[in-house]
Amino acid sequence: MVHYIPSFLVIALPPSSEVYSFILEVEGYPAQIFALASSMGLLWLRIKRPDLKRPFKAWRVAVVLRITLCLALL
DSSP: OTTHHHHHHHHHSOOOHHHHHHHIIIIIHHHHHHHHHHHHHHHHHHHHOTTSOOSSOOOHHHHHHHHHHHHHHO
16 A cells, blocks of 8 residues: 555656655655665675575675665665
């Protein structure tokens, strides 16, 4: 619902600078902050607790790239 409502507003309402700014603040920034926090947590666990059993592993280069993209988008 958090993503559906702002996305619906972008599609349904006529484009204006105020609506786009509102949607960006409601949906874009929190999503990037959450992605940044989860990527940094993943990298932190990889470094601090390498012995943990994981169902899958992410490449460090991919995680660092995701962190870089999140910071650039923020």
